[in-house]
Structure formats: C-alpha cells, structure tokens
Amino acid sequence: MLCADKVSFSYGRRTVVDNVSLAVEPGKVIAILGPNGAGKTSLFRLLSGGEEPEEGTVTLDGKPLKSFAAEALARRRSVLPQTSQLGFNFTVREVVEMGRLPHARVDKSVDEEAVVEQAMAQADIGNFAERHFLSLSGGERQRVHLARCLAQVWPGDSTPAESRYLLLDEPTNNLDISHQHTCLREARLLATKGVGVACILHDFNLALAYADTCVVLFDGMVRASGTVATALTAEVISDVFGVEATMIEHEGQRVLVTLARPD
Amino acid sequence: MPLRIPEKRRIWIHVALLFILLMLAWAALGIGPTKISWGEIGQVLLDRMTFSSEKIAVDPIIWQLRLPRIVMAILVGAGLAVAGALMQGLFRNPLADPGLIGVSSGSAMGAVVGIIILPSMGLTGGWLTFAATPICAMAGGVGITFLIYQLSRVGGRIHVASMLLTGIAVNAIGGALIGLAVTKIATAEQLQSLTFWSLGSLNGILWPVVGITAIILVPGLIASMWLGRPLNAFLFGELEAYHLGVDVPFIKRLVIVISALMVGITVAFTGGIGFIGLVAPHIIRLSFGPDHRLLLPACAMSGAILLLIADTAARTIAAPAELQIGILTAIIGGPFFLMLLLKNRKELSI
Numbered sequence: 089m090l091c092a093d094k095v096s097f098s099y100g101r102r103t104v105v106d107n108v109s110l111a112v113e114p115g116k117v118i119a120i121l122g123p124n125g126a127g128k129t130s131l132f133r134l135l136s137g138g139e140e141p142e143e144g145t146v147t148l149d150g151k152p153l154k155s156f157a158a159e160a161l162a163r164r165r166s167v168l169p170q171t172s173q174l175g176f177n178f179t180v181r182e183v184v185e186m187g188r189l190p191h192a193r194v195d196k197s198v199d200e201e202a203v204v205e206q207a208m209a210q211a212d213i214g215n216f217a218e219r220h221f222l223s224l225s226g227g228e229r230q231r232v233h234l235a236r237c238l239a240q241v242w243p244g245d246s247t248p249a250e251s252r253y254l255l256l257d258e259p260t261n262n263l264d265i266s267h268q269h270t271c272l273r274e275a276r277l278l279a280t281k282g283v284g285v286a287c288i289l290h291d292f293n294l295a296l297a298y299a300d301t302c303v304v305l306f307d308g309m310v311r312a313s314g315t316v317a318t319a320l321t322a323e324v325i326s327d328v329f330g331v332e333a334t335m336i337e338h339e340g341q342r343v344l345v346t347l348a349r350p351d
Numbered sequence: 352m353p354l355r356i357p358e359k360r361r362i363w364i365h366v367a368l369l370f371i372l373l374m375l376a377w378a379a380l381g382i383g384p385t386k387i388s389w390g391e392i393g394q395v396l397l398d399r400m401t402f403s404s405e406k407i408a409v410d411p412i413i414w415q416l417r418l419p420r421i422v423m424a425i426l427v428g429a430g431l432a433v434a435g436a437l438m439q440g441l442f443r444n445p446l447a448d449p450g451l452i453g454v455s456s457g458s459a460m461g462a463v464v465g466i467i468i469l470p471s472m473g474l475t476g477g478w479l480t481f482a483a484t485p486i487c488a489m490a491g492g493v494g495i496t497f498l499i500y501q502l503s504r505v506g507g508r509i510h511v512a513s514m515l516l517t518g519i520a521v522n523a524i525g526g527a528l529i530g531l532a533v534t535k536i537a538t539a540e541q542l543q544s545l546t547f548w549s550l551g552s553l554n555g556i557l558w559p560v561v562g563i564t565a566i567i568l569v570p571g572l573i574a575s576m577w578l579g580r581p582l583n584a585f586l587f588g589e590l591e592a593y594h595l596g597v598d599v600p601f602i603k604r605l606v607i608v609i610s611a612l613m614v615g616i617t618v619a620f621t622g623g624i625g626f627i628g629l630v631a632p633h634i635i636r637l638s639f640g641p642d643h644r645l646l647l648p649a650c651a652m653s654g655a656i657l658l659l660i661a662d663t664a665a666r667t668i669a670a671p672a673e674l675q676i677g678i679l680t681a682i683i684g685g686p687f688f689l690m691l692l693l694k695n696r697k698e699l700s701i
Contacts, residue, residue: 138590162596173508173588175443176641189584190596240595 089113090165090253090284095134095144097127104130106308107144112284114251117275119295119316120288122305123329128288129170131305132257135286136167149251162190165253166240168233170261174221180232181217184208187239203242210274211235212267226262234259234271243281254278256287260294272298292320292344304328320344361645368652375656376425379663380417384670387413415557423556423564424662425655427617428627430568432654433575434610435628436635436646440582441500441606442509445636446691448629449614452514453521454496455625458611458618459548460525461491463532485563489615495521496611500603508588550677551622553662560620567616571609572651578606579644586641624677626684627654633687 090112097105104127112118112135120128133139134146137153146153148164166187174183184204191198208214211234216224221232234256241252256275260268268291275285276298289295295302295316302319304312306328312319325333325344332347381387387409395413398406431449438447438454449455465487499521503514529548581602584592593599617624631654635646658680665676 133590136594138593158593158598159596162594167591167594169588169591169594172591173443174586176445176586176636178586178641182640182642186583186587186595189580192580 089149089251090135090286091147092131092135092141093145093147095131095141095146097130097134097139097141099130104308105134105141108303108305108308108310109144110286110303110310110313112253112255112286114253114282114284115279116300117279117285117287117298119299119302120286120305121290121292121295121302121320122311126305127308128305129257130308132167132255132286132288136165136255137161138167148253159190162240163194164241164250165255166237168237168254168256168259170257172229172233177220177222179217180213180219180221180224181208183221183232184213184217184235184239187236190240204239207235207239207242210238210277212270227264227267230259230262231267231271234274238274238278241278241283243278243283251282251284253284253286256285258288258290260289260291268294292325296320296342296344317342358644361639364639364645365648365652368649368656372425372652372656372659375659375663376421379421379659380413382663382667383412383417385409385412419558419561420553420556420662420666421659423553423561423621424659426561426564426568427553427621427624428631428655428658429572429651430564430613430617430654431624431627431658432631432650433572433647434613435654436632436643436650437575437578437582437606437610438496438628439632440578440585440643441603441610442503442514443586443588444509444511444514445633446511446629446688447514448626448688449492449610450623450625450628451522451688452499452518453525454492454499454611454614455618455623456522456525457495458488458492458615459529459623461494461615462488462619463529463548464491467532481559481563485567485616485619488619489567489612492611492615492618493608496607500607546675547622548618549623550675550681551624552665552673552676553621554666554673556620564616564620567612571613574605574609575647575651578602578609579642579647582606582643582647622677624658624680626680626687627658629691630680630684630687631657633691 092108092110094107094109095105096103096107108131110118120131122128134141137146137156140154148156153161181204184207187207188200188203208217211231213228213231213235216228221229224232237254237256241254243252254275259271263271272294275287279285287299299316301314302316303310304319304324311328312324322333322335322344325331325346332349334345334347336343336345377389377392380392381389391407391409392413394407395410398410399414434449438449438452439445441447462484465483469483469487499514499517502517503510505513526549581592581597584595584597585602587595589599632646632650635649635653639645639649661676661679664679665674668674
C-alpha cells in the first residue's frame with residue numbers, strides 16, 4: 089500500500105498540502121478531485137517521492153519512501169505528469185520503451201518488446217508507433233506518455249509479491265471523450281490486475297464511473313473522502329467548487345450535473 | 352527524417368565511423384610539406400611497433416611531428432564532441448555547446464590564472480610545472496558549468512535564453528580578463544597569444560602533452576558511454592527522470608564534472624576550439640535520432656573525424672604558415688548554430 093499519513097507541504101509561506109492522509113491500495117482506483125490550486129499536483133509530488141513532506145510521512149508497504157533508491161521505486165510506481173517537456177525528436181516507440189528503463193537490468197526473462205507493444209496497443213497508439221513524437225498533437229502525446237507509464241508498471245513480470253502503483257495527473261488532458269474513457273478503462277483494467285491507481289481528475293462523472301474511492305481537496309485540506317458514492321455528492325461539489333450541482337440517475341449510473349447559476 | 356537503425360544493427364554505424372576515422376588518420380600522416388607515401392607510413396609504424404633499431408629517413412616527421420598531433424586531434428575532437436552531447440542532454444537543449452555557454456572561457460580563465468598567478472605566489476617547479484595549467488583549467492570549467500546550470504534553471508526547467516545569455520556574459524568577461532592578462536601582465540614566454548585562447552591550435556603538440564590529455568580524456572570518454580540511458584530519461588525533465596528511476600542529483604553532478612573536465616583539459620593544451628561540441632552531436636542526431644546510447648559513441652568518432660579534417664586543413668591550407676583551427680571550425684559551426692537557433696526560435700522568449 090502507498091500511504092500518505094498526515095502530510096503537509098508548503099511553497100514558502102503558502103501551505104499547499106495541509107494535513108492530508110490517503111491510501112492508494114493495490115487493486116483499487118482512487119480519484120483525487122478539487123479546484124485549481126487545491127494542492128492536487130503537490131500531493132502527487134509527495135506520493136511519487138519527487139518532494140518530501142515537511143510534516144507527516146509517505147510510506148510504501150510501511151517503509152518510508154525516501155528509504156527506496158530511485159530505481160527500486162521506479163520499478164514499482166510510475167507517474168504520468170500533467171505536462172512534459174520532451175523537446176528531442178524520439179519516435180513514439182522509443183518514448184514508450186523509456187518506460188522500461190528501470191527494469192532493464194533486472195529481469196532478463198521479460199520480453200521487453202512485447203510489453204512495449206502491448207502498452208502501445210492499450211493506449212491506442214499502435215498505429216503511429218513509428219511516427220516522431222514532436223509531430224504529434226497534444227492529445228496524441230498524452231496517450232504516448234500514458235503508454236510509457238503503462239509499460240513502466242506493466243504487471244506480470246518481476247516478483248508478483250511487490251505491489252505496483254500508477255499515479256496519473258490529469259490523464260484526460262487534451263483527450264477526446266472516447267479516449268478519456270479508454271484511458272480510465274485501462275487504469276481500471278490495471279487495477280483488476282493488482283495495480284494501485286491514483287488519478288487526479290476534473291470530471292466528477294469519470295470519477296463516479298471508474299474510481300472506487302476519492303479524496304476531494306480544497307485549499308490543501310481534505311474536504312471529503314471515502315467511496316465515490318458517499319463522498320462525491322451534489323452538496324460537496326456545490327460547496328467546494330461554488331457551483332450548483334445535482335445528481336441524476338440514468339440506467340443505474342449516477343451522473344453529476346452542474347447548473348448555470350442565474351445572475 | 353533520421354534513419355532509425357534497430358539496436359542490434361547499430362554496431363555497424365560505429366564500425367563504419369571508426370573505419371573512416373582510421374583511414375583519414377592514415378591519410379593525414381602523409382599530408383604536409385613533405386609528402387610521404389602510404390608505404391613509408393606503414394614502414395615507420397611497423398618499425399616503431401617492432402622496436403626496430405633501423406629507421407627510415409621520414410621517421411622523425413611521422414613519429415615526432417605528425418602522429419602526436421593527429422592523435423591529439425582525435426582525442427580532443429572526441430572529447431569536445433562528447434562533452435557537447437553530455438551538456439546538451441543535461442541542459443535538454445541542442446544549443447548547449449561548451450564554447451557558446453561559456454565553459455571553454457571558464458577553462459581558459461582557469462588556465463591563465465594557473466599560468467600567471469600560481470608562479471607569482473611561489474607555487475612552481477616540480478610536478479606543478481606540468482600539472483598546474485590543466486588542473487586550473489579543469490577547475491575553471493567545472494566551476495563555470497555548475498554556475499551556468501544553476502543560473503539557467505528556473506523552477507525545474509532550463510531557461511534557454513538565460514543559458515545562452517549567461518554564456519555571452521561569461522565569454523565577454525573571460526575574453527576581457529584573458530586579453531588583459533596576455534597584453535599587460537604576463538611576459539611573452541608565460542602565455543600563449545590571445546588568439547590561442549579564443550581560436551585554439553594544435554601546433555607543436557608533442558607526445559608528453561598527448562599523454563597527459565589522454566589520462567583525463569580516455570577515462571572521461573569511457574565513463575560517458577555509461578551515461579546514455581540516464582541522459583535519455585533526462586530529456587523528459589528532471590522530475591520525470593527521477594520517476595523513471597534515475598538518481599538525478601548524482602547523474603547531474605557526474606555529467607557536469609565529466610564534461611567540464613574534458614573541456615578543461617583540451618582548453619589547457621589546445622585553446623578554445625569552438626563548435627565541435629555543437630556540430631558533431633547534431634550531425635548524428637539528424638542522421639540517426641537522439642538516443643544517447645547511440646549518440647555518445649557515434650559523437651566521439653564523428654567529433655574526432657571533424658577535428659582531424661579541420662586540423663589537417665589548418666596546417667596545410669596556408670602552409671608553411673598555420674591557420675588557427677578555430678577559424679575553420681567556426682566557418683562550419685557558425686552557420687550550424689544559426690540554423691539551430693532558427694529552429695528553436697519559439698522557445699527563446701526573453
């Protein structure tokens with residue numbers, strides 16, 4: 089389990105993460121929601137080990153994150169960033185292969201090429217594997233990075249006793265609606281194979297449809313948490329985002345609708 | 352579009368480049384005021400390798416004059432090209448050339464300090480006679496590289512304009528200080544001319560200097576070859592590289608130290624030869640893509656080839672006079688730099 093226990097973090101005097109606790113469990117999808125600047129990405133940095141919390145601890149299977157070497161950690165969790173700054177013209181396949189970097193010298197029995205191939209198929213980028221990364225559109229690049237992350241946490245190789253984690257920071261950015269669903273279906277599928285998935289989302293309905301639990305952040309603090317059914321209510325959304333929201337049910341699926349507020 | 356060669360067949364790129372390099376080196380041995388045939392070159396090398404006591408007439412020209420210079424050109428070309436490729440990986444930008452961003456100037460300043468100030472402080476004689484200049488040059492290079500990296504990093508990203516502007520400033524300061532030192536402080540025997548530090552030269556290189564250079568460059572080059580994988584990850588940004596399992600602080604320091612040491616040692620003995628670190632990696636990237644596992648070794652050989660050609664031209668074009676080698680590398684490298692700059696215009700918001 090990847091756990092944050094009462095973590096806090098600040099940039100200068102501004103506290104961006106304030107006493108937050110959450111657990112990314114193997115086999116589960118946890119959604120993190122909240123308005124812009126609520127501290128979602130900062131919380132992710134703490135979970136991924138990119139930053140150390142000023143207070144509280146982040147642990148992986150009970151051991152503090154900082155006791156892991158960068159490479160050992162990279163074999164067990166991958167992070168999809170919101171933006172990437174790759175300015176060199178790799179091919180799509182080369183970018184996805186980069187996800188296998190931490191595994192390269194560990195387990196020789198894994199067919200690296202097959203993993204890369206499958207990850208590309210899952211992210212629906214197989215048809216432009218040989219194109220150059222810089223010639224792609226924003227949404228296509230996002231899917232390439234998703235495939236890279238999938239390749240990095242690909243289940244089934246190395247020791248299965250070690251749980252793996254996938255951290256996705258707004259993975260649906262720039263994606264068309266069909267690929268937004270594909271992306272979260274893949275995340276869900278990985279979860280059924282035992283990967284713990286944490287996902288920053290802006291769309292409540294994607295969270296309702298694909299996540300098990302969620303954490304709603306506001307001003308660096310947890311405003312609501314628990315299963316999506318209990319935590320993601322119209323009241324919480326109205327409260328946190330300052331918009332009117334209402335829940336409707338359609339064929340057994342719950343859908344949150346936000347309403348324009350008359351001036 | 353670059354040709355993508357499958358990993359298993361990349362060895363042939365290296366074999367081809369090595370073959371070209373060796374052929375050029377052999378040819379360069381024959382070129383000069385005294386024309387020497389390929390057969391005579393072979394005879395001299397064979398005599399030397401078998402420690403034969405009989406030597407043919409052209410032996411001193413080959414063994415004492417041309418061969419050390421050619422070996423030096425190969426070493427320095429490889430060193431500068433790999434240092435350029437390392438820095439471009441570190442700065443995540445193809446414009447990061449050791450000469451342009453000020454590393455060469457920093458090394459030259461270090462070298463001048465070593466030549467003028469150490470003796471005036473009474474630190475001279477013994478091993479310092481040989482070691483002071485290269486050590487000071489390398490120290491200057493390493494210091495300046497750390498400084499430039501810190502100054503051009505804004506919020507985890509490399510700010511290209513800051514990087515290039517810092518280079519301009521360091522180059523200006525370095526040029527002024529060296530100019531002052533050369534014309535006002537030092538005696539003629541102490542220092543090379545100002546053009547040596549700005550344009551470089553391989554004139555008069557002898558075996559001991561080649562040996563000292565190799566002591567630094569050969570381990571540096573070998574260590575660089577191990578950095579291909581982490582540098583590939585680095586191109587995604589520092590945080591991403593960490594996510595991919597790279598020990599970022601360690602690799603960063605290693606890259607800075609190795610590349611700056613290699614630039615420092617070349618500057619100490621051959622002055623500021625520009626643009627090799629820009630042109631050689633760029634040719635390889637254009638031809639075979641940006642993968643550092645291929646780029647670094649291929650760069651070493653293409654840099655060696657480029658500098659060998661440039662140096663052979665420098666000593667023959669205006670013979671018996673010597674052309675500054677930096678003039679030739681700048682004539683080819685300058686337009687290259689402009690082309691890269693135009694391609695990167697969008698990122699250069701100042």
